[in-house]
Amino acid sequence: MIVERAIFAIKPGTSKADFTAAYALAKPHIAGSKGFHKIELRQGVENPDSWLLLVWWDTVEDHMKGFRESDAFAEWRKHLGPFFASPPAVEHYEETI
8 A cells, every 4th residue: 555645735825614625525536536545634734825635545556547547636626726836746655664
C-alpha cells in the first residue's frame, strides 16, 4: 500500500467553510476509485491557507492511472480546483518498516 501526499495552497482569504464544503462534494469521487482505502484532509496550523491531503492507495498506478485519468478526477478537480492558488505538490510514499 502507498500513501499519496498532496499539499494544497489555497487562495488567501478562502473560508474554511467554503473549502471544506467543496471537499465534501469532491470526496465521493475519489473514494469510489479502484485501489482507494482511506483519505484525510488537515488544515495547516501555522499557515491556514495550506492543506495536507493524505490518500491511501493499493498502488501508485491506482492513483496516477486509475483515478487521475478518470472522469472521477475531472469531477474532483471541478469542486476543488477553483480554490487552488497553485498546482498541488504531490508525492507517493511506500511503507518500509
